[in-house]
Amino acid sequence: MSYVLIIGAKSDIAKEIARTYAKNGYNLYLCARSSSDLSELKTDIEVRSAVNVQILDFDITAYDTHKSFYEQLSEKPLGVIIVSGYMTEQKIAQKNWGECLNTINVNYTGAVSILNIISNDFEKERRGFIVGISSVAGDRGRKANYIYGSAKAAFSSYLSGLRNRLFKSGVSVLTVKPGFVATKMTQKLHLPERLTAEPIDVAEDIYKAQQAGKNILYTKSIWFLIMLIIKNIPEFIFKKLSI
Numbered sequence: 540m541s542y543v544l545i546i547g548a549k550s551d552i553a554k555e556i557a558r559t560y561a562k563n564g565y566n567l568y569l570c571a572r573s574s575s576d577l578s579e580l581k582t583d584i585e586v587r588s589a590v591n592v593q594i595l596d597f598d599i600t601a602y603d604t605h606k607s608f609y610e611q612l613s614e615k616p617l618g619v620i621i622v623s624g625y626m627t628e629q630k631i632a633q634k635n636w637g638e639c640l641n642t643i644n645v646n647y648t649g650a651v652s653i654l655n656i657i658s659n660d661f662e663k664e665r666r667g668f669i670v671g672i673s674s675v676a677g678d679r680g681r682k683a684n685y686i687y688g689s690a691k692a693a694f695s696s697y698l699s700g701l702r703n704r705l706f707k708s709g710v711s712v713l714t715v716k717p718g719f720v721a722t723k724m725t726q727k728l729h730l731p732e733r734l735t736a737e738p739i740d741v742a743e744d745i746y747k748a749q750q751a752g753k754n755i756l757y758t759k760s761i762w763f764l765i766m767l768i769i770k771n772i773p774e775f776i777f778k779k780l781s782i
C-alpha cells in the first residue's frame with residue numbers, strides 16, 4: 540500500500556490521523572523534530588495495523604533541508620498531510636518578534652516551502668493528495684489571535700490556489716479548518732465543551748473528507764455556520780466587538 544507523509548507527527552491530532560490512515564492500510568512516514576520520541580507510536584501502529592511506519596526528522600522551518608528530505612525518501616508518498624502548527628498567546632506574539640516570526644514560519648512559510656517541492660512532484664506524476672490543517676482563525680482576523688490567524692489565512696489562501704492549479708493534474712487538495720480541538724495547543728484555554736472536538740473525531744473527519752475528494756472541511760461542522768456568521772458581520776460593527 541502507498542505511503543502517507545505526515546508532518547508535525549507529534550501533534551495530538553497527527554497521532555490520530557496516523558492511526559486512522561494505518562487502520563485503512565496506508566504505510567506512514569511520520570515526520571517531526573526529535574522524531575525518535577515517536578518510536579512507541581510507530582511500534583504500536585505497526586502491531587495493530589500491520590503497516591510499515593518510518594519515523595523521520597523534519598523541521599518545517601529548516602527550509603534548506605526540505606528538498607533533500609523529499610528526494611531521499613525511498614518511495615514517494617501518495618499523500619501529504621501538514622499538521623504542524625504553532626500558536627502562542629497573541630499578547631506575546633505582538634510584542635516579541637521572534638515569537639511572531641515563528642508563528643508565521645511554522646504555520647505558513649515552512650508549509651509553503653515543503654509543499655512547493657511535493658506539489659511539483661505530484662503534478663508531474665499526475666497523482667496524489669495534499670491535506671493542510673489551517674484553522675477557522677484564518678477566516679477573519681480578531682484581536683484575540685490575529686497573528687496566528689493571519690498566518691493560517693495565508694495558508695488557506697495558498698491551499699486554495701494550489702487546488703486550483705492541481706485540479707487538471709488529478710491531484711486533490713483539502714483545506715482543513717478545525718474550530719476548537721482538545722490538544723496540547725489548547726490545554727491552557729477554557730474551551731466550550733459543545734464546540735470542542737476530540738483529536739480522534741477530527742482525524743476521522745479528515746480521512747473521510749480526503750477520501751471523498753472534498754475541498755474544504757470544517758470540523759466540527761457547526762464551525763461552518765459560526766464562521767459564516769462571523770465573516771458576515773459588517774466591519775464597522777466587527778471592529779467594536781470582543782469575540
Ligand SMILES: NC(=O)c1ccc[n+]([C@@H]2O[C@H](COP(=O)([O-])OP(=O)(O)OC[C@H]3O[C@@H](n4cnc5c(N)ncnc54)[C@H](OP(=O)(O)O)[C@@H]3O)[C@@H](O)[C@H]2O)c1
Pocket residue numbers: 546547548549550551552553571572597598599600621622623624625626645672673674675716717718719720721722723724725
Ligand atoms: N487545537 C486546536 O484547537 C486547533 C484549532 C485549529 C487548528 N489547529 C491546528 O491543528 C494543527 C495541530 O495542532 P494541535 O492542536 O494538535 O497542536 P500541537 O499538539 O501543539 O501540535 C503542533 C505540532 O506542530 C509541531 N511543530 C511546531 N513547530 C514545528 C517545526 N518547526 N517543525 C516541525 N513541527 C513543528 C509541534 O512539534 P513539537 O511536538 O516538536 O513541538 C507539534 O507536534 C496545527 O496546525 C494547529 O494550528 C488546532
